Amino acid sequence: MLKTNKDKVVKWSVQGKIHHPVGGNYRISNDGKPMILPATGGISYNVAIGDSVFNWAGDHVEPGVSIRNENNSENAALMTFACIGNEAKIVSGDAKGKKGYVTGMHGGIDHVLIHFEKDILEDLAIDDKIMIKAYGQGLNLPDFENVHVMNIDPDLFEKLGIKEENSKLKVNVVAKVPPYLMGSGIGSKSAATDGDYDIMTGDMEEIKRLGLDKLKFGDIVLLQDCDNTYGVGFLKGSISIGVVVHSDCVKSGHGPGVTVIMTSKESVIEGVIDENANIGNYMKMN
Structure with a gap:
């Protein structure tokens, strides 16, 4: 652990x-x-x-x-x-x-x-x-000072089954989201205070190609090249992990919302695809 x-x-x-x-x-x-x-x-x-x-x-x-x-x-x-x-x-x-x-x-x-x-x-x-x-706010990983944890209960964090391998963290996720799909909420001052930002779904063919059309409320996803350390933005090589919190949207630039729970400016977080990586399943383990 x-x-x-x-x-x-x-x-x-x-x-x-x-x-x-x-x-x-x-x-x-x-x-x-x-x-x-x-x-x-x-x-x-x-x-x-x-x-x-x-x-x-x-x-x-x-x-x-x-x-x-x-x-x-x-x-x-x-x-x-x-x-x-x-x-x-x-x-x-x-x-x-x-x-x-x-x-x-x-x-x-x-x-x-x-x-x-x-x-x-x-x-x-x-x-x-x-x-x-x-x-949960203030939770950190002493052995991974380059990883910022936020917005998650420490007891739930322990249930995610995150593994350390070769100085990297392996996190179960249902999908990986490319940075060009992240929309509304980009530029927010803090992922710890401003709630969430959206996976844009204006191009549903691309959403289907990436398998993101199967997303559910509570799913854990990996956001590629997304840095949420001191704000919400793009940084090549950075990785964020988040939870899908609200539904798809009809408005341009919007879509399912993601609340970030982990982020790093460096590529020290890796996603392992697991269709059952949903907070509802982890909470049932109580």
């Missing part, structure tokens, strides 16, 4: 409430069609971790439950310190006391996304409060 500083990572509290969907205006598709579609926020009753991110009659659809705070500073803390795999506990409403886990952060709308079992979703309501045991 990789050596980490897990025992020194602070576990504390952040909280948000289920955010009512906003908007309702036309969205213009990448082929010029105006469309009215369900999008972000609220409770998605029939969209969950493990489902395909494609072919939904929606745009930027968020699986499960979407939470945020109206106070911008508080929401910034929620977005920054909630990490994928963190325990989420409902603290108000009819489902009070029930638990789920964080599945990602969605920038722009600035939502934290949470998975709950279907029977729990039925007892939830808009504005119900959810507490998260925020645990």
Whole structure:
């Protein structure tokens, strides 16, 4: 098992409430069609971790439950310190006391996304409060100072089965994404605070050629030549690992969103293709 500083990572509290969907205006598709579609926020009753991110009659659809705070500073803390795999506990409403886990952060709308079992979703309501045991920011690998880890619960990180071979880290991923497909979110100031960025799907023939049309919510992917160390951008030879957090989108320059969990400016991370590399499968190991 990789050596980490897990025992020194602070576990504390952040909280948000289920955010009512906003908007309702036309969205213009990448082929010029105006469309009215369900999008972000609220409770998605029939969209969950493990489902395909494609072919939904929606745009930027968020699986499960979407939470945020109206106070911008508080929401910034929620977005920054909630990490994928963190325990989420409902603290108000009819489902009070029930638990789920964080599945990602969605920038722009600035939502934290949470998975709950279907029977729990039925007892939830808009504005119900959810507490998260925020645990993960500050995690590092003492033997790999050139690798930055972010946005992932240390307990989930250990379950990824990452192996060290020949001074490199072997990470199971469902797919490898070339840098020319990364779109909305490029240029963000920090992958640890700004949520995610998108795999562009305007060219579906290329998406199919690369096997990316099979992506699911929660899949772990490798981003080639993508440096997320101190911002979000291109760097030849750099590697990032991320989790697919929201659905495909109709708008140009957008597509399934990826929240980064590891990055390095050097080619010390290698992806091993595994169709089962999905956080839903790792979380079931609890």
